[in-house]
Amino acid sequence: SYVLTQPPSVSVAPGQTARITCGGNNIGGKSVHWYQQKPGQAPALVVYDDSDRPSGIPERFSGFNSGNTATLTISRVEAGDEADYYCQLWGATSDHPLFGGGTKLSVL
Amino acid sequence: EVQVVESGGGLVQPGGSLRVSCAASGFTVSDNYMSWVRQAPGKGLEWVSVIYSGGSAYYADSVKGRFTISRHNSKNTLYLQMNSLRPEDTAVYYCARDSISKGGWYFDLWGRGTLVTVSS
Numbered sequence: 001s002y003v004l005t006q007p008p009s010v011s012v013a014p015g016q017t018a019r020i021t022c023g024g025n026n027i028g029g030k031s032v033h034w035y036q037q038k039p040g041q042a043p044a045l046v047v048y049d050d051s052d053r054p055s056g057i058p059e060r061f062s063g064f065n066s067g068n069t070a071t072l073t074i075s076r077v078e079a080g081d082e083a084d085y086y087c088q089l090w091g092a093t094s095d096h097p098l099f100g101g102g103t104k105l106s107v108l
Numbered sequence: 109e110v111q112v113v114e115s116g117g118g119l120v121q122p123g124g125s126l127r128v129s130c131a132a133s134g135f136t137v138s139d140n141y142m143s144w145v146r147q148a149p150g151k152g153l154e155w156v157s158v159i160y161s162g163g164s165a166y167y168a169d170s171v172k173g174r175f176t177i178s179r180h181n182s183k184n185t186l187y188l189q190m191n192s193l194r195p196e197d198t199a200v201y202y203c204a205r206d207s208i209s210k211g212g213w214y215f216d217l218w219g220r221g222t223l224v225t226v227s228s
Contacts, residue, residue, distance in 0.1 A: 031211020035153075042202055042218040043145075043153065049209050054216065086153055090212030096168065097143070097213065099153040 004087055004100035011106045018074040020103045022087030025068060030089045032070040034063060037102075038083045046085075047072060074105070082107045110134030110217060112186075112203045117222030124193050128222050130186040130203030138181045141206035143215065144188045146199035154199075157188065158206065171197075193226045200224075 005023040012018040022032060032050050035043040045054050047063040050070065060075045074081055087100040116128040130142070144156040157177040159165045165177045176189040186203055200223050204215035 031209060033214035035215070042220050043215070044218065045214060045216050048207070048214045048216075049211050088153075088214060090214075096158075096166065097155040097215075099155065102152040 002098060004089070004098060006087060006100040006103045009104045009106065011108055012077050013108045014077055014079060016077055018077050018105055020072045020085050020105065022070040022100050023068055027068055027070050028066040032063065032065050033088045034072045035086045035088065036083045037086065043086065077107055079107050081105060112205065112217060112219040114201065114203050114219045114222040117201065117224045119225045119227065120193055121228050122193060122195060122226055125191045126193065126224060127187055127189045128201050128224065130219060132184050132186065137179050137184050137186055141208065141213065142179065142186045143204045143206050144177060145202045145204050145215065147202070148199045159186070190224070195226050198224060198226045
């Protein structure tokens with residue numbers, strides 16, 4: 001079955017750039033979506049269709065997808081960006097959505 | 109305001125049943141694909157079930173045959189009936205609105221979730 005692999009954790013200093021990866025076989029041929037989940041809160045969509053942002057999401061959040069890796073990039077990281085981030089796609093090996101295991105972003 | 113609000117979670121014994129609800133406002137449940145996604149304590153997200161606008165329903169293998177998704181159109185409410193519950197079903201259950209794009213689907217609106225605990 002298809003697996004989406006994320007690093008368990010990423011750490012970055014405020015003002016720096018965080019890159020969170022999501023690996024999968026030929027993931028570049030699929031559309032990847034990203035969610036942010038702050039402690040005690042519901043997930044929220046931050047990037048869809050690889051690189052589009054919902055209204056209200058800052059331009060600091062961007063996405064790219066090619067080959068076997070999709071990447072969520074957060075520029076000029078702020079303390080408020082500290083959260084778990086999940087990648088998701090649909091229809092990899094079944095007609096169902098699939099989530100990655102999640103990455104905890106720590107802002108040092 | 110466009111939102112969904114879950115309710116109905118609680119403590120249930122293994123083998124028991126529970127129905128959780130998701131009341132929507134600001135949009136029509138029956139015009140959309142609607143899903144349930146769960147998150148076990150300290151774990152990641154797991155898709156559970158979807159109901160299409162046309163009424164077709166699909167389930168994750170882990171709940172197939174035990175859970176049933178449905179909706180009440182006049183109440184604009186989504187439900188998840190959970191039977192034969194197991195301890196591994198313990199999780200926060202989120203209601204989510206699906207959005208269909210060129211590449212598949214994603215979840216553009218989430219509720220705050222309702223906690224279901226299966227324990228004796």
